[in-house]
Amino acid sequence: MNGAEGNTPVLEVKNVKKSFGKVEALKEVSFEVHKGDVLGLLGDNGAGKSTLIKIIAGNHRADDGEIFLEGKKVEFSSPAESRAAGIETVYQNSPVCENASVSANFFIGRELCGRFPLFRLLKEGAMQKQTRKVMTDMVINVPSVKTKVGLLSGGQRQAIVLGRFFHWGGKLALLDEPFAALGVAESKNGLRFIKELGSRGLPIVLITHNIEYALQVANKFVILRHGLVAGKGLIAEVTADDLVSMITGAINVNQ
Template identity: 45%
Template sequence: MSEGRWLVEMRGIIKRFDGVEALSGVDFAVGYQEVVGLLGDNGAGKSTLIKILTGFHTPDAGEIYWEGQPVRFRSPREARALGIETVYQDLALVDKMSIARNFFLGREPVRRIGPFSLLDMGEMEQVTRRVLEEIGIRVRSVWEPVSMLSGGERQSIAIGRALHFGVRLLILDEPTSALSIKETRKVLGYVEEVRRRGLSVIFITHNIYHVYPVADRLVILSHGRKIGDFRRAEVSPETVAEIIAGGMILPEEERS
């Protein structure tokens, strides 16, 4: 395994909670400009693995490497400083706030007028509109409330925000779980655009059919163990679904 192959690599990750082993020696890696589908049923260990990668938890054993260099994240801020950003299911959007305010939430540009600092509304509008258009989203006004948007459009705000603020590894937590087929296709289009622009993506889901069209590689967890790691061309979505349901790797001759 070449040290230069991976953007991030996790080796032998073990995590226990109250004596129960949530992760049992998991190896997980993401390459440059790669979309990795992280799959498994509830309780498989997906969330725990990602929380270790993003600094919410520290592993009891194992190592993490970023571009071949060992790292140990003690907080989400440290992971974010390297360019790791997570878009969670709830999206961390404020419904009553505008699209632009949500886009810059906590990072608002300001301009000085004498002793006063005022929000730079012009820059907020210009940047929000430009970034959203770059990933294929046109809105009537960046000042309309987020509550007026569809689920797919809300995802676009969160993804565009991550892109603008220097993300290198984007983690999407069940981004299509509550969307229609049409909206799911839109989000998959955003993922393809993110990859085209040179970013890497971890797409967390329990539904293989939601990630298969855009994944370069598929990693399957079950009860805290990695039970599969396939290039998309090596395995059909039906076979992956069977592995997830059965919690075990199928023999080589049964793959299609």
């Protein structure tokens, strides 16, 4: 699954620093995400995970350092800009239109419709058919594509948001503690879905403090501790204990 050597990484974070007043949230962080990677971004509360993700997503600007998307240097000044560039952040409560159907949410902003100006008739049947196909293909379980999204579970909603993003050619998904509000069975489904999307080539950064989740779906990990990278590598080469040690600081690669 690993990106071939010499390939430009989808995302490259290089020496990124960020302070809030006197608090150094990120002292210096670098890592790469390649095509096919599911990268577990791990760390304790306050390690800098959220700050880092918010910088990539355009909520914050880095004080120093560079970010490259597909080899091109980017500087997002708003979440809208990063989204336009193909980066989607999925939170535990990603906004969806709850009273609209699955297919309406799937095609939102991309509706298939006629060309007649000011009165563009929707091609509802075609959109439902295509949505049904994609849902089946990605194994997203919904009762019907006509069901209102508000009646679905949190996990189903996230799957729709993520599936939609992937289907329309998204480049990089940032999942920020996506399972925080989900039950065990739902989280399991979510993990399976992340693995599925990863295997189809969507680069994913999974931010979590649950090591089990990272071990199950990620192929790489980056551990943050006190604003520094406390460890990174291939999941296959570490044990849960190793990860815990790096997160808590029992092993410190910076010394």
